[in-house]
Amino acid sequence: MEWGTTTLAFYGLGAAAVATSVVTLRKRLELSQAKHRSLTGHSRIARRLAALVPFYAYADERFFSSDDAPADVVARRCAGFARLSTLYKTRFAETIRRTAEASASISDLQFTDAYRVPFQYSRRVRADLPSATFMQSTSGVTMIDLDGNRFYDLSGSYGVNVLGYDFYKEAIARGAARVRELGPVLGAYHPLIVENAKLLKEISGLDEVSFHMSGTEAVMQAVRLARYHTRRSHLVRFCGAYHGWWGDVQPGIGNPVPAHETYTLTDMSADTLRVLRTRRNIACVLVNPLQALHPNASDAADSSLLDSSRRAHFDREAYAEWLKELRAVCTERNIVLIFDEVFVGFRLAKGGAQDYFGVRADLVTYGKTIGGGLPIGVVCGRSDLMKRFRDHRPADICFARGTFNAHPYVMAAMNEFLRHLQTPQADALYCDLDRIWNERAQRLNRRLADETLPVEVVNMSSIWTVCYTQQSRNNWMFQYYLRAEGLALSWTGTGRLIFSLNYTEADFAAVADRFVAAAKAMQQDGWWWHSPAVTSKSIRRTILKEMIVHRLFSPRDRSTH
């Protein structure tokens, strides 16, 4: 009898263990299915593979013929490159000199300089088309470098510049005047912070506000609050989405250690919803609405522009539908839905992405432009989620401070920005924004197509990316032709063009003329020659072979001839 009971207990335990393993296995499988097929969707593997990529540089002939172009095309490229190099070194001489001088002391300059083009081409480009990073002044939609050259600004200052530089200059000056009597007092507030909180609550439709020093910090705080209140460990981010440089939201390349409590899942996918429905350890889902322009792909920097596979397509309705589904699952599972609007915030609509897509989040982060031109990060949220202590557990707190949080000068510039949003002028600016920018993009694309240039732009309102319509290994050169025509891009090149909303039709027409002229010059110089047999796959295969050869047979640093 006793033996029978023990045996039964064993069987019972065994059955329970099997059942548990089956459930665990099923959950694991669901998680794998919800990861995007690309390397971007597999952070750990991406990091490991990245560590294996050997450096090598194309020298001389190979630099101009990495796509095996015929001799006459190579000659045109060489001549075009030499002409461009002379233009750069004369027209931008002083700006280049000052950049080179500063570079040894400013590590950020060295980094951005190294990652403007694919590394195989970088050494030659840096020598012949040196970076010129300094500017001395701005007005309207243009900026002037140290040599007196005027550029149309397509860099958007990382997205900060929504209303035009003149607005921010004035906001900073007016704001500084309003808080001058107090000065840089921290801890105690200047009274104008109260109006900021009120306006931010109105805009976000949420109950409380906290101020931080950068978008990265705002995201850190939002995730920390979500973990604290749900008592769960994991955050979900979507494949390719940028949320600042904090380790937990940057689990792949760029972060020296793995992020163990981050799931990177596929955007706009039913598999992802299944994971959210079944896992119990998910505290929050982070959404960067910019991904609507290129779901599941990273920010498109020219440093990885080795072929023409860059794709983008913005479907506002489809993305809004996805956000609604996400909202429903998060509500059902008590998962905190965080919209990271640091970039898109006041660019798409006055009420931000929540208004633009018609979906409400539990926490929203803002940054960049909302500082009125000064450094900022903001979290808005439901009051139950914003609370940093528990009434009945006094030692169980969610710590978040920051010396410069709510700096009076920043609060004052922010106040100027937020007050401006309330004006009829701002209403007029945001009215019809998508139509204006969609039409501009279509107009430019028509011109490019009419001239049979292998370039097109894809836009999400005033945020644009350049795509390439035929295969080429040399698209990264386009940024240099654009600069030669007086268009200033950020260091990520043609991957992201950001227009400020004060661009007039005349300003835009000037940009379009220059854009077309740059593409024509690049085409005439032969950079877009391509063999019809070449595909994205074949280019990637060739590069992979080069990497393997260099990894196996080359000493550390070699040039390919």
Ligand SMILES: Cc1ncc(COP(=O)(O)O)c(C=O)c1O
């Ligand atoms: C969506 C998003 N979140 C967070 C950040 C980080 O902001 P910051 O650079 O101010 O730290 C950025 C910056 O580009 C961003 O685009």
